[in-house]
Amino acid sequence: MAAPLQAVEPAAAGHLRDQRLLIVDFGSQYTQLIARRVREAGVYSEILSYDAGIEAFAAFGARGIILSGGPESVTETTAPPIPDGLFDLGVPVLGICYGMQAMARHFGGQVAASAKREFGPAEICVRGPSRLLSALELNAQGGLPVWMSHGDKVVSAPSGFRVTASTDSAPVAAMEHEQAPWYGLQFHPEVTHTDQGGAIYRHFVHGICGCDGAWTADNIIDDAIERVRRQVGGDKVVLGLSGGVDSSVVAALLARAIGDQLTCVFVDNGLLRKNERAEVEAAFAPPAAPSNAPNLNLVTVDARREFYACLSGVDEPEAKRRAIGETFIDVFEGVANEIEGVSWLAQGTIYPDVIESAASAHGNAHVIKSHHNVGGLPERMALKLVEPLRELFKDEVRAVGARLGLPDSLINRHPFPGPGLAVRVLGEVKPAYADVLREADAIFLEALRAAGLYHQVSQAFAVYLPVKSVGVVGDARRYEHVIALRAVETVDFMTARWAKLPYDLLEQVSARIINELPQVSRVVYDISSKPPATIEWE
Numbered sequence: 272m273a274a275p276l277q278a279v280e281p282a283a284a285g286h287l288r289d290q291r292l293l294i295v296d297f298g299s300q301y302t303q304l305i306a307r308r309v310r311e312a313g314v315y316s317e318i319l320s321y322d323a324g325i326e327a328f329a330a331f332g333a334r335g336i337i338l339s340g341g342p343e344s345v346t347e348t349t350a351p352p353i354p355d356g357l358f359d360l361g362v363p364v365l366g367i368c369y370g371m372q373a374m375a376r377h378f379g380g381q382v383a384a385s386a387k388r389e390f391g392p393a394e395i396c397v398r399g400p401s402r403l404l405s406a407l408e409l410n411a412q413g414g415l416p417v418w419m420s421h422g423d424k425v426v427s428a429p430s431g432f433r434v435t436a437s438t439d440s441a442p443v444a445a446m447e448h449e450q451a452p453w454y455g456l457q458f459h460p461e462v463t464h465t466d467q468g469g470a471i472y473r474h475f476v477h478g479i480c481g482c483d484g485a486w487t488a489d490n491i492i493d494d495a496i497e498r499v500r501r502q503v504g505g506d507k508v509v510l511g512l513s514g515g516v517d518s519s520v521v522a523a524l525l526a527r528a529i530g531d532q533l534t535c536v537f538v539d540n541g542l543l544r545k546n547e548r549a550e551v552e553a554a555f556a557p558p559a560a561p562s563n564a565p566n567l568n569l570v571t572v573d574a575r576r577e578f579y580a581c582l583s584g585v586d587e588p589e590a591k592r593r594a595i596g597e598t599f600i601d602v603f604e605g606v607a608n609e610i611e612g613v614s615w616l617a618q619g620t621i622y623p624d625v626i627e628s629a630a631s632a633h634g635n636a637h638v639i640k641s642h643h644n645v646g647g648l649p650e651r652m653a654l655k656l657v658e659p660l661r662e663l664f665k666d667e668v669r670a671v672g673a674r675l676g677l678p679d680s681l682i683n684r685h686p687f688p689g690p691g692l693a694v695r696v697l698g699e700v701k702p703a704y705a706d707v708l709r710e711a712d713a714i715f716l717e718a719l720r721a722a723g724l725y726h727q728v729s730q731a732f733a734v735y736l737p738v739k740s741v742g743v744v745g746d747a748r749r750y751e752h753v754i755a756l757r758a759v760e761t762v763d764f765m766t767a768r769w770a771k772l773p774y775d776l777l778e779q780v781s782a783r784i785i786n787e788l789p790q791v792s793r794v795v796y797d798i799s800s801k802p803p804a805t806i807e808w809e
Contacts, residue, residue, distance in 0.1 A: 287494045290482040292316045293333035297341030297351050297369050300802065303623070303765045304461040305337055305367065307664055308472040313484025317662075325356040335363040335480035338370025340459065344423055345372040345382050353377040363452035363479045365403075368420065371446070371455030378429035380443075384422060392464060393419045395444045401435035403447055403454045406474050407467050417444075417458035417465040425457070452479055463762065488670040495659045495671075496528040502657055503529060506614035509607050509654070510535045511599070512567065514543075514551035515687045517619030517660060520672040522555070522567050524659055525617055527675065534613065535567040536606050538599070541575030542691030542705060545713040554681065574602050578693075579702055586698040586737075588809035595690045607654060616654040620661045621668055623764055665764055685716075685730045686764070694809040698737035704752075707790045708735040711754045714787065718780045719758075728770045731758035733784075734797075734808050742785070742792030751792040754784055759806055767801040 292309050296302045296318050309316040314334075319327060321338075328336070336357065343350045353373050358364060366374040372382050394414045397404055409415055415436075425443035428434050432453075436445035447454045454475070460468035476482050508525060512518050512535040525533045535555065539548050548571070555569050581594040607613045660668055665686070672682035688694050695712075696704045712733040719725040734755040742749040756777070761767035781794035797808075 287485050287490050288315045290314055290334055290485060292335045292337060292476065293328060293331050294318045294337045294339055296320050296339050299340035300766060301459055301461050302339040305339055308461045308469060309476055310486055312473045312476040313486045314476050314482040315486045321351045321354060325354050328357060329360060333362055334482050338366040338374065340368030340370060345369060345376050346384060346423060365475055366455040368457060368459060371457055372423055372425055374455050375425045375429055380429035381426040382423055383426050391419065393417055393438050395436040395438055395458060397436045398434060401447060403475060404435055404445060406470060415466055418462045419458050488674045491671055492674055495524055499525060499528040499657060499659055503615050507532050507610060507612045508615040508617050508657060509603065509610060509613050510617035511603060512537045512551065514547055516672065516682055516684060517621055517668055519677060519681055520668050521617055521619045521660060523675040523677055526567055533568060534610055535569045536603065537569060537571045538602055539573050539575060540578040540691060541702065542578060542693050544687060545709045570606060572602060572606060582693060582700045584699060588694060591693050592690050595693055614655060615657045617657045620658040622662060622664050625661065683726060688807055694807055695732060696735040697808060704735050707788055708733055710788055711784045714783050715756055715780050718776060722776055728758045729761045730806060740793040749792045751790050753793045753795060754791050755795050755797050756780065757797040767806055769798045769800055
């Protein structure tokens with residue numbers, strides 16, 4: 272299950288979080304999308320596991336509650352139940368898929384395994400008046416294309432509920448209580464495949480829950496500045512500036528919040544993209560920086576030798592991440608010790624980092640992969656942690672960066688993992704491997720930009736495989752390593768599908784890589800989606 276953020280007490284949060292929605296997580300892969308849709312409607316949302324306890328739900332102070340889908344069958348005795356007392360909190364409740372089935376069962380409705388499971392597109396037929404679905408524009412037959420993903424179905428709605436939509440195989444595709452503000456949807460309005468799904472969430476959030484939409488980029492910035500100032504006071508802060516979106520937005524935000532109290536450290540670990548060090552220094556280091564750039568007190572540290580030393584002989588992905596994280600801390604500790612009065616380490620941790628790195632405080636989720644900037648600092652390190660983006664999704668980070676005046680070329684660049692090329696060189700990382708990968712990656716991205724496709728995919732990169740393949744160049748045999756290309760399309764990076772790039776482009780990139788890099792004999796293209804694969808290979 273998703274890792275919940277720590278709830279912020281309404282009394283201390285200000286107006287930005289006074290109006291908030293709670294998503295109760297039953298383990299759906301779409302739970303994060305629900306939170307994003309609510310935030311897109313201008314309302315703050317957080318996620319708590321279904322077994323967090325009614326006390327936690329009540330203390331959160333939500334204007335409304337959304338029950339997520341989930342992988343379990345509500346007909347099983349071990350299925351997660353609706354928490355006792357949830358419907359006594361006196362706020363609107365919307366159940367999605369499993370959430371609706373659990374709601375129906377809770378109130379005495381009948382739920383059974385469906386003879387025809389629905390996984391994919393479907394069309395609901397809206398039946399009669401509906402407070403939740405009233406604003407939708409339906410087709411001539413009263414239908415709406417939606418996205419289904421369920422094996423069980425509600426056979427009959429509970430007493431006091433009326434059916435508001437159905438499909439050929441799901442007699443209760445939507446339902447709502449006749450008096451209370453309780454609603455259920457069998458389909459998933461949070462996915463883009465459901466027509467007008469955003470309108471459903473907006474109507475629930477604004478029209479039914481009565482929220483006015485204070486969660487905007489400008490308000491997020493004001494709130495973050497206030498929180499940072501309150502948190503660090505007059506102390507000095509050191510930040511690792513990688514040149515990626517997250518750390519750059521943190522840098523601009525902290526520069527506005529605390530000015531000269533901030534020192535930014537750019538670490539050249541030898542695992543960067545091509546020309547990245549020069550680009551960062553040009554963007555942020557005076558006097559080369561633009562006149563409107565914030566003064567970040569930028570310090571550049573050449574730590575390539577230290578990072579390659581810590582990676583020598585290490586081939587397991589998590590071991591590489593740990594080695595890089597520990598070296599990162601060591602480098603920062605050395606720099607921080609030279610800055611008089613520094614007490615805080617700032618990091619660009621965002622919400623998906625937290626989700627993928629930690630299991631639910633109340634559930635049994637698996638850790639997918641650790642992130643070097645998540646999980647706190649070693650006890651020996653005296654610096655405290657400040658993470659102003661920890662509650663934000665990537666799209667929210669970009670919106671904040673745009674409002675802070677960062678250039679489009681920076682805030683809309685593709686994500687780059689904290690460990691850098693170390694997790695794109697599979698197996699042991701050697702300088703020669705990283706050098707080849709850096710060039711192959713640059714060729715791929717250059718071709719995407721030239722074709723006008725860079726911003727049409729969400730992330731694209733090359734991977735260095737620890738296998739060799741026979742090739743023929745001219746009349747000579749070449750026995751060298753393999754490069755894999757990866758490009759995905761995604762909204763939130765929690766789920767993603769592989770990008771169907773033009774064959775001509777892939778052929779061009781493959782030819783360039785093999786012709787320009789004699790250390791490569793073969794190029795392949797990754798057509799895995801997330802899930803079941805992750806976006807990065809390690």
